Amino acid sequence: MILRGLRMMFKSTPPKIRISKRRQTKTAQEILDMLKKFLEEESAEPVEYLCGVWEQQKRGVTYAELRRAVKAGAIDTKWLRQWSEDYNRVVVEKLEPVWRKALASGASSNPLLRGGRLSWDSQSQRITEWVLERGGIFAEGCTKGQREAIQALLEYQLTEKLPIDHFCQAVMPCIGLTQRQAKSTMILYHRTKKDLIKDGLKTEAAHKKALSIAQKYAEQQHQRRALTIAQTEMAAAWNYGAEEAVRQAQEQRLIGHVVRRWCTSGDDRVCESCAALDGTEVEMDSRFNATTKTGSILSVEYPPLHSMCGCAVEYIEVQE
Numbered sequence: 001m002i003l004r005g006l007r008m009m010f011k012s013t014p015p016k017i018r019i020s021k022r023r024q025t026k027t028a029q030e031i032l033d034m035l036k037k038f039l040e041e042e043s044a045e046p047v048e049y050l051c052g053v054w055e056q057q058k059r060g061v062t063y064a065e066l067r068r069a070v071k072a073g074a075i076d077t078k079w080l081r082q083w084s085e086d087y088n089r090v091v092v093e094k095l096e097p098v099w100r101k102a103l104a105s106g107a108s109s110n111p112l113l114r115g116g117r118l119s120w121d122s123q124s125q126r127i128t129e130w131v132l133e134r135g136g137i138f139a140e141g142c143t144k145g146q147r148e149a150i151q152a153l154l155e156y157q158l159t160e161k162l163p164i165d166h167f168c169q170a171v172m173p174c175i176g177l178t179q180r181q182a183k184s185t186m187i188l189y190h191r192t193k194k195d196l197i198k199d200g201l202k203t204e205a206a207h208k209k210a211l212s213i214a215q216k217y218a219e220q221q222h223q224r225r226a227l228t229i230a231q232t233e234m235a236a237a238w239n240y241g242a243e244e245a246v247r248q249a250q251e252q253r254l255i256g257h258v259v260r261r262w263c264t265s266g267d268d269r270v271c272e273s274c275a276a277l278d279g280t281e282v283e284m285d286s287r288f289n290a291t292t293k294t295g296s297i298l299s300v301e302y303p304p305l306h307s308m309c310g311c312a313v314e315y316i317e318v319q320e
């Protein structure tokens, strides 16, 4: 076993925050590379699956229902039930298998446990609870986000008063987008249409052209959202797997006292909050405290800190 000094033994608890900007150690870089490789190799399938779900959801909404929703200024509850069912199915059919693969990959990433030393229990109580909890949060969050997105469009219509048929056609491609994406799609449609009319096009022709541009844009946004979900969900499972492996190894008495060190990928895309955490060490039962853009403290056990976060944790044995 590797004994990494007595430093931690003399630290009082709660210890921790030690910030240093530095190049990653060889071990940390290896871990980060493994995570990156996993995310790159495994994203395509869940991305395609999610885009397929949104296609289905678009087909599940009729123009008659949409017109009624516009008149009422509120979303059809039938859609909400359907979306909630859809996202629960996404969890069972796609995310659970993807999570389990990521959990196992994360577990095998730990250099302390290479060479088949750990007898990995993929069905541990903690993993079962993690999958259940994450699945619930995911399905609820996606349904809520989708409701807020369409509701924001209905509110846009209240002030902008587009011709109802034109508006409904522009809402359709937004189903499955986040609120921000849906609004920017609608604004793109509306501005383009106004510009085209100013350029002399007839209303109907301007509508068709603007709609086609908005549809293409929405498609890109769906791809982007799917990638964000896939990578963030896989990164969460991967990092949880790495942590769970350490806990199991401790229970199997393969390793002793371990501290965790936050490691950022170090590329240009690392956000300020993650960069500030780089090199911070905490005990297994403590959390990493990150300062968000707004100055509030976000407390997490392991990465990802945010969507598309590529950070990982290096587990360092400080005492056998």
Ligand SMILES: [Zn+2]
Pocket: 264, 270, 271, 274, 303, 304, 305, 306, 309, 310, 311
């Ligand atoms: Zn990060």
